[in-house]
Amino acid sequence: MTTPEDHTLLRRAIALAAAARTAGDPPFGSLLAGPDGTVLAEERNTTRTDQDITAHPELKLARWAARELDAATAAGTTMYTSCEPCGMCAAVIQQAGLRRVVFALSGRQLLDIRPGSGRPAVPQEGPALFDEVRAVVEGYYR
Numbered sequence: 001m002t003t004p005e006d007h008t009l010l011r012r013a014i015a016l017a018a019a020a021r022t023a024g025d026p027p028f029g030s031l032l033a034g035p036d037g038t039v040l041a042e043e044r045n046t047t048r049t050d051q052d053i054t055a056h057p058e059l060k061l062a063r064w065a066a067r068e069l070d071a072a073t074a075a076g077t078t079m080y081t082s083c084e085p086c087g088m089c090a091a092v093i094q095q096a097g098l099r100r101v102v103f104a105l106s107g108r109q110l111l112d113i114r115p116g117s118g119r120p121a122v123p124q125e126g127p128a129l130f131d132e133v134r135a136v137v138e139g140y141y142r
């Protein structure tokens with residue numbers, strides 16, 4: 001359940017999305033806030049201006065948190081984002097150990113606004129060559 005305080009920070013994420021659009025990038029923006037609502041970092045989508053398909057604001061913020069914050073601090077943060085994180089970003093947010101994500105537009109709502117924006121899954125094949133890859137991986141994690 002989102003609160004009025006959440007909505008204030010979500011509106012900032014929406015403003016960052018508008019700034020991305022003005023700059024010629026897809027209209028998505030996000031920020032990372034501490035437990036008291038202090039904004040720690042902000043990002044916007046820069047996939048066009050950086051010519052980087054991974055330059056989603058959520059991904060950039062999760063990488064920033066993993067690099068700049070200790071694990072306990074990261075675990076207290078909330079990401080506010082103009083749109084529900086895509087699969088790539090959701091995985092990195094989980095890897096970064098953030099506490100919570102609050103989004104405005106859902107992925108489903110985005111597809112309704114922009115039909116055809118989804119991409120087909122890439123087929124994956126495996127497992128294969130278990131003994132060969134096992135020799136490289138086994139013993140690394142202790």
Ligand SMILES: [Zn+2]
Binds near residue numbers: 056086087088089090
């Ligand atoms: Zn994403």
